[in-house]
Each structure stands twice: as C-alpha cells, then as structure tokens.
Amino acid sequence: MIKQHIYRDSDKMSDLICCNYSLLQVLSRFGIPMGFGNKTVKEVCNEQQIDPKTFLCVVNFIASDEPTKMEHPEIKLNDLLLYLQQAHIYFIDFNLPTIRKKLVDALELSPDRTITTSILKFFDDYAAEVRRHMEYENKNIFQYIGELIQGNVQENYSIIEFEKMHKAIDDKHVEAKLSDLKNIIIKYYPSQQVNYLLNSVLADIFSSERELALHCYIEDYILVPAVLDLEKKLKKS
Amino acid sequence: MSESKILYIAIAESSTIIRKGVIATLKQLLDGSKQFIEITSTEQLTESFRHKQIDVLIINPLLYNTIEHSKLKANSSFKCIALQTSIADKNLFNSYDGVISLYENDQEIVRLFNSFIEHKNEEEDSEEVLSQREKEIIVCIVKGMTNKEIADKLFISVHTVITHRRNITRKLEIHSTAGLTIYAIINKLIDINDAN
Numbered sequence: 325m326i327k328q329h330i331y332r333d334s335d336k337m338s339d340l341i342c343c344n345y346s347l348l349q350v351l352s353r354f355g356i357p358m359g360f361g362n363k364t365v366k367e368v369c370n371e372q373q374i375d376p377k378t379f380l381c382v383v384n385f386i387a388s389d390e391p392t393k394m395e396h397p398e399i400k401l402n403d404l405l406l407y408l409q410q411a412h413i414y415f416i417d418f419n420l421p422t423i424r425k426k427l428v429d430a431l432e433l434s435p436d437r438t439i440t441t442s443i444l445k446f447f448d449d450y451a452a453e454v455r456r457h458m459e460y461e462n463k464n465i466f467q468y469i470g471e472l473i474q475g476n477v478q479e480n481y482s483i484i485e486f487e488k489m490h491k492a493i494d495d496k497h498v499e500a501k502l503s504d505l506k507n508i509i510i511k512y513y514p515s516q517q518v519n520y521l522l523n524s525v526l527a528d529i530f531s532s533e534r535e536l537a538l539h540c541y542i543e544d545y546i547l548v549p550a551v552l553d554l555e556k557k558l559k560k561s
Numbered sequence: 562m563s564e565s566k567i568l569y570i571a572i573a574e575s576s577t578i579i580r581k582g583v584i585a586t587l588k589q590l591l592d593g594s595k596q597f598i599e600i601t602s603t604e605q606l607t608e609s610f611r612h613k614q615i616d617v618l619i620i621n622p623l624l625y626n627t628i629e630h631s632k633l634k635a636n637s638s639f640k641c642i643a644l645q646t647s648i649a650d651k652n653l654f655n656s657y658d659g660v661i662s663l664y665e666n667d668q669e670i671v672r673l674f675n676s677f678i679e680h681k682n683e684e685e686d687s688e689e690v691l692s693q694r695e696k697e698i699i700v701c702i703v704k705g706m707t708n709k710e711i712a713d714k715l716f717i718s719v720h721t722v723i724t725h726r727r728n729i730t731r732k733l734e735i736h737s738t739a740g741l742t743i744y745a746i747i748n749k750l751i752d753i754n755d756a757n
Contacts, residue, residue, distance in 0.1 A: 442743045449739060504740035511734070512747050 331383050333366035333376045340365065344387055349535065353410040354379060354403075375400035382407060385546060386538055393545040401550055402473055405466060408547065411539050412458040419535070420451045423528050430521035436514075443508065450501045454536070461543075469551055477558045483551040490544060502533050568593060571609060573600040573620040574644055579663070583619060583644070590671050615639050617677060619661065621646060622653055640677045689732055698725045700750050703742045 331340055337360045340347055351358075360368045369376040378399040385391055427447060431440040465486050468478065509526055570587065574580045584597045598613060600606050603624075609615065619642045643654045645662040654660045659673045691699075694715075701711040708726075712719045735741055745751045 438746055439743070442746050446739050446743060500736045501740075504735050504737050507734045508740060508743050508747075512744055514747060 329387070331365065331380055331387065333364065333369070333380060335365050337363055337365050337368045340383065347383055347386060349414070350379070350382055350386060350407075353407050353414060354382075355406075355410065375403045378403040378407075381546060382542065385542060391538070391541045391545055394549050396553055397546050397550045399546065399550055401469065401554060404542075404547060404550065405469055405473075408539075408543065409462065409466060412462060415532075415536065415539070416455050416458060419532055420454065423525060423532060424448075424451065426521065426525040426528065430519060430525050433519060433521075434515075439514070443505075443513075446501075446505060446508075450505065453501065469547075472551065472554055472558065475558065477555070482555060483548055487544060487548045490540070502529065502536075505529065506533075568595045568616050569598065569614050570595055570617045570619065571598040571600055571606075571613075571615045572644075573606050573618065573624070574646075575601055575621070575624055576646075579621075579644075579646065583661075586670065587674075590667055591674055617642065617674070619644050622657070623647070623649070642673070691729065691732060695725055695729050695732075696750055698722065699729060699741055699745055702726070702738055703745045703751055705738075 329343075337356075341351070354372070354374050356368060356372050356374070363371075365380065366376045369379050381394075381397055381399050382404070385394075424444075424447060427444065431443060434440055465483075468481060469483075471478065506526065506529055509522065509529075513522070515522065568591075572580050572583050574583070580599055580601075584599070587595065587597075598609055598615065600609055606620075617640045621644045623646065640658045641656075642659045642661055643657040645654070645660055658677070661670060661673065697715065698711060701714065706714070708719050708722045712722045715722075729741075730736055733741075733744060735744055742751075
C-alpha cells in the first residue's frame with residue numbers, strides 16, 4: 325500500500341491547495357483568505373490566529389482515503405468548533421440553496437410541471453432535514469461544548485449520547501434521501517436531449533453528499549474523542 | 562458514503578509480502594470500490610466467512626487443503642481463485658473458479674475479475690423489472706396506505722407486503738415514500754392528485 329502523504333506545518337499553503345483542491349473548503353471554513361504567496365502553513369495559521377495543529381488535523385483527515393477515528397486528537401477544541409459552525413453556515417446558507425437554484429433552472433426545460441414540482445419538493449424536504457439537524461447541533465451540542473471549554477461541566481450529559489444519536493441519523497436518514505434523489509435523476513428522469521445543467525447539478529449533489537459525509541465524520545471521529553478527553557479532564561479535577 | 566457496490570476480496574496467503582503485493586496490484590488494476598480482508602491462517606479463514614461478506618477469495622491451495630474450501634463453498638456463494646506460487650499439477654486447480662499465478666500479467670488479472678463481476682451483474686439484471694403486483698403496491702404506498710391496509714385491499718398477508726416492499730426498494734434503489742412518489746409520477750402510475 326502506498327503511504328499517503330501527510331501535510332506538515334512547514335509545507336507551503338499554496339502547494340496544499342494545488343495538490344488537493346478539495347482542501348479549499350477547509351481554508352474558507354477556517355476563515356483563511358487566499359493570496360498567501362509563498363508562506364507556510366504555520367505562518368498563515370499564525371497570522372489568522374488559528375491553531376496550526378487543528379488546521380492540519382482537519383486537512384490530513386480530509387485528504388486521507390479512509391477516515392478513521394482518532395484516539396486523542398491534538399487539537400484546540402475552540403478552533404475546531406468554529407470550523408464546524410462555519411461548515412453549517414456553508415451548507416445551509418450557501419451549498420444547498422445554490423444546488424436548489426441550479427435544480428430549478430435545470431428542470432425548467434421539462435414540459436411536465438408535476439415532475440418538476442415533485443422533485444423540488446423532495447429536495448426541499450431534504451434541505452429542511454439537513455437544516456434541522458444542524459440547527460439542533462448548533463443549539464444543543466455546540467452550546468454544550470462551548471460551556472465545557474469555559475470549564476462548566478454538566479453532570480447529566482455526555483458527548484457519548486450525541487455520538488450514539490448522530491450515527492443513527494446520518495447513516496440511515498439523510499443519506500438515504502439524497503441517494504434517492506440521485507437515483508431518480510440518473511435512472512428515471514425522462515430527458516430527451518443532453519441537459520448540461522442537469523448533469524452539472526447532479527455533480528454538485530454528488531460532491532455535496534461527500535462533503536456532508538466528511539463533515540459528519542469530522543464530528544464523530546475528531547470532535548467527539550476530543551470532547552471526551554476534555555470531559556474526563558474536567559470531571560477529574 | 563454509499564457511492565457504488567463494494568467488492569469484498571479476501572486473500573488467504575501466509576507470506577506478508579505476497580499478500581500485500583496482491584492487494585496493491587488489485588487496488589491499482591481494478592476499478593470500483595473494493596475492500597480487502599487479509600487472512601493468514603485456516604482458523605481465521607473459517608472465522609471470516611462466518612462474520613464477513615466475501616465476494617472473491619484468493620487462496621494459496623498449498624496452504625489450505627481442498628476439503629476446507631469446498632466446505633466453505635457449500636455455505637455461501639463466492640468466487641474462489643487459486644493463487645499459484647510454484648510449479649504445480651494442473652488438477653490441483655480443478656475445483657477453483659480461476660487461477661492467478663505469481664507471474665500473471667495485468668490484462669489477464671483484469672480479465673479474470675471482470676468476468677466475475679459481469680456475471681454477477683447479469684444475474685441481477687434479469688430481476689430488475691417491476692412486476693404488476695409491485696406496481697400496484699407502489700401506488701398504495703404513494704397514496705399513504707399502511708402495510709395492513711395494503712394487505713387487506715390486495716388480499717395478501719402483511720408479510721407478503723413487506724417482502725414486496727423490500728424487492729421494490731432493491732430493484733429501484735429508492736428508499737423513501739417521497740422518492741417512490743416521484744417514480745410513480747414519472748412512470749404515470751398515478752395522477753398527481755392521488756399522491757398524499
């Protein structure tokens with residue numbers, strides 16, 4: 325097996341992106357603007373006041389083929405939390421609405437309005453579910469972690485409960501819905517001619533699905549173990 | 562992430578270098594998602610078959626006697642490829658679905674695997690078309706009927722309804738009621754006003 329490349333803080337930030345453009349999303353979510361010249365990862369992170377270790381942890385996690393659960397991730401929880409919150413904003417306010425707009429344009433070409441309406445309704449239900457899921461996390465889980473970072477322990481709750489519930493939701497519900505939408509378009513949508521816009525929106529749906537899955541993996545495999553470590557530390561003292 | 566079907570390939574060979582070499586070669590040559598299971602002992606072989614899904618088993622016949630693999634074969638359907646590591650009697654490989662020698666070229670390996678995969682797809686394709694009964698059930702589901710209501714209407718048992726629903730999901734690869742509704746509209750099984 326070929327050992328996969330691991331990015332270091334001495335790597336040039338521009339090389340990182342050129343090697344693997346899927347890391348672009350990480351930059352924007354950490355609030356790192358482009359135009360970093362020849363600066364290294366460490367230099368750019370320090371300038372933006374982001375912990376380089378946390379940044380690299382996410383970068384290497386996303387760049388790896390098979391995400392695995394981390395035992396004791398060396399990260400700054402506060403920075404990871406900001407990253408995840410930003411990711412929620414990205415999905416809810418940017419990614420899903422953009423896909424919807426494109427979907428409307430692509431389906432406009434179809435003469436059958438009922439099909440268009442039913443597909444859009446399906447997408448809206450999916451988007452609403454993602455939004456509900458993320459708003460729940462913002463309100464409850466992230467709030468809880470925020471308190472924990474301040475040193476306020478809640479005796480009757482542990483992140484383990486979130487972990488259990490979270491896996492159940494992601495695996496079954498949200499993903500199944502999206503795969504239904506893809507299958508409907510790929511296998512059953514009646515189209516007479518090549519529809520570039522529909523192909524393009526389908527590609528967007530595929531990449532959105534992958535991004536969302538990775539996002540959930542980051543929550544399960546980096547956030548949860550990091551919070552567990554903090555819970556243990558606080559409950560001991 | 563469930564992008565496509567995964568092919569589970571087990572490699573039973575005690576040499577680490579050969580085992581890892583086979584995995585690296587297959588990873589490079591074959592398209593599609595694959596999962597590899599490394600097997601180093603007879604006990605582990607039986608154990609793996611008990612707990613894991615295995616589509617293709619690549620096995621060194623010198624290490625495991627033929628009785629073992631025909632016993633496994635009786636219990637589950639998988640393709641068994643002999644891994645030939647030395648000069649051996651051809652009859653030794655009679656009971657296998659294929660043979661890969663250590664000096665096999667790329668094309669031959671790809672050809673062997675593709676013949677398995679295509680064969681598998683053919684078997685599934687023949688069942689892909691929905692039956693009239695399944696179409697009736699889709700209409701009922703889309704109208705918002707429960708399994709019990711569907712069973713009563715069509716004079717079949719709830720158990721049969723569930724089996725039909727499972728088959729519909731497998732054939733169409735659509736899991737939700739909302740998804741089935743769109744399918745039904747596209748294929749004119751229902752009128753939009755019927756949809757719940």
